[in-house]
Amino acid sequence: MREGKPDPAIAVFLAALFVASAVPLINGADGEEPVTQLSNGFTATHLADAPGRFEPVLYSHNGVFAFGFLRVGSASLDLAVVHLPSSFPLWRATPDRVADWSRPATLSFDSRLVLTVPRVGELWSTLNVVGDTVALLNSSDLVIRLFNGRGTPWRSFENPSDTLVLGQNFTMSSPPLISKNRRFSLRFAKTYMALYMEFYGGSKRPMYWQYTAREAQPENATQPPVYGRLDSRGFFGFYLLGGDQSVDMLAFDTFVRNLTGAFRRMTLDDDGNLRAYYWTEGSKAWTSDYKAISGPCELPTSCGAYGLCVPGGAPRSLSYYVPHQGMQIFVKIHVTEDQNLREENVVSDVRQGMLAVQA
Numbered sequence: 001m002r003e004g005k006p007d008p009a010i011a012v013f014l015a016a017l018f019v020a021s022a023v024p025l026i027n028g029a030d031g032e033e034p035v036t037q038l039s040n041g042f043t044a045t046h047l048a049d050a051p052g053r054f055e056p057v058l059y060s061h062n063g064v065f066a067f068g069f070l071r072v073g074s075a076s077l078d079l080a081v082v083h084l085p086s087s088f089p090l091w092r093a094t095p096d097r098v099a100d101w102s103r104p105a106t107l108s109f110d111s112r113l114v115l116t117v118p119r120v121g122e123l124w125s126t127l128n129v130v131g132d133t134v135a136l137l138n139s140s141d142l143v144i145r146l147f148n149g150r151g152t153p154w155r156s157f158e159n160p161s162d163t164l165v166l167g168q169n170f171t172m173s174s175p176p177l178i179s180k181n182r183r184f185s186l187r188f189a190k191t192y193m194a195l196y197m198e199f200y201g202g203s204k205r206p207m208y209w210q211y212t213a214r215e216a217q218p219e220n221a222t223q224p225p226v227y228g229r230l231d232s233r234g235f236f237g238f239y240l241l242g243g244d245q246s247v248d249m250l251a252f253d254t255f256v257r258n259l260t261g262a263f264r265r266m267t268l269d270d271d272g273n274l275r276a277y278y279w280t281e282g283s284k285a286w287t288s289d290y291k292a293i294s295g296p297c298e299l300p301t302s303c304g305a306y307g308l309c310v311p312g313g314a315p316r317s318l319s320y321y322v323p324h325q326g327m328q329i330f331v332k333i334h335v336t337e338d339q340n341l342r343e344e345n346v347v348s349d350v351r352q353g354m355l356a357v358q359a
């Protein structure tokens, strides 16, 4: 398990991902300014033999974030907003049909953003949006705007992928956070947020972790729903929609240290855990200061089908997957004080997506 250490998957990714491309410049007299706005008629082409893993086309004013073509895995192409100091993609377009890095692709803006591959067609777009310009805000929010401050018809903050950043509101009506491997999701309900296993093809989604806002009242029908937001002071706050009335907070390890000036993200990782990370000036890696699930055997990914998860030291709880009606059921067994495991009295608790073994 990756307890307390920087995520090795991320470390590998960081080593591999390299922001190699030259900064795209506005063709102006001084020719020095990075591109900070795209207007209608903009097009950029990804070259099939592009050397770097990230080809930026748009920068935030603070120079910390860029939006562009990202190579994912060995050969896939995606669009992403990348945190430049760490090369970490904070947002990805994640088209349903995957584009191939070894083929040319075009990103264009013509009232909406569109990713097109010749002879394949449109792979991704911001659907029915009508906007005038595209910008990347200092917060990493990619926005399509109308002229004269008449609104923001589309923003990446309202279409998250696997990560939330500082100031990004996550609500009941937000699309869920989906892990990169697409096996897990984080969703908000009226008074709680929860982690689920995703089964594409219509089966039920088993929930494996839930956190209810302490001061939210599920029985009060007139109380507005709760939403969440990552705070620079080192916590994930829960508030009542329509205002900033706080109903709870999940404090991170750095909360008591009053660590200011760090950039923070909360990511639903591929092992199904939800973790918060921070990056300070001069950091070499992201540091995790919160995880939703601390017992490795509480995670649905600890082991494959029929694999047995035994945490360090005396085994107190075991978990494994069982294929059941086309699904993988996460099974958790608690070991009794006398270290006996009794396998009778298996009770199925489908609501929790688990089979509990009564010892």
Ligand SMILES: *[C@@H]1O[C@H](CO)[C@@H](O)[C@H](O)[C@H]1NC(C)=O
Pocket (backbone or CB within 6 Å): 061, 062, 063, 138
């Ligand atoms: C974004 O950051 C730049 C550089 O730090 C700053 O000059 C600019 O005022 C910021 N923009 C906003 C809207 O805060």
Ligand SMILES: *[C@@H]1O[C@H](CO)[C@@H](O)[C@H](O)[C@H]1NC(C)=O
Pocket (backbone or CB within 6 Å): 217, 220, 221, 222, 223, 224
């Ligand atoms: C229900 O919630 C609303 C809004 O938070 C509050 O004004 C009201 O007093 C609550 N009602 C009860 C019975 O607690």
Ligand SMILES: *[C@@H]1O[C@H](CO)[C@@H](O)[C@H](O)[C@H]1NC(C)=O
Pocket (backbone or CB within 6 Å): 157, 167, 168, 169, 242, 243, 244
């Ligand atoms: C998040 O919600 C708060 C409170 O409703 C609001 O003030 C803020 O502008 C929202 N942030 C974004 C990025 O939409």
Ligand SMILES: *[C@@H]1O[C@H](CO)[C@@H](O)[C@H](O)[C@H]1NC(C)=O
Pocket (backbone or CB within 6 Å): 258, 260
């Ligand atoms: C935390 O940091 C802020 C800004 O540096 C400072 O104003 C505040 O007094 C600090 N609080 C504590 C409890 O140290």
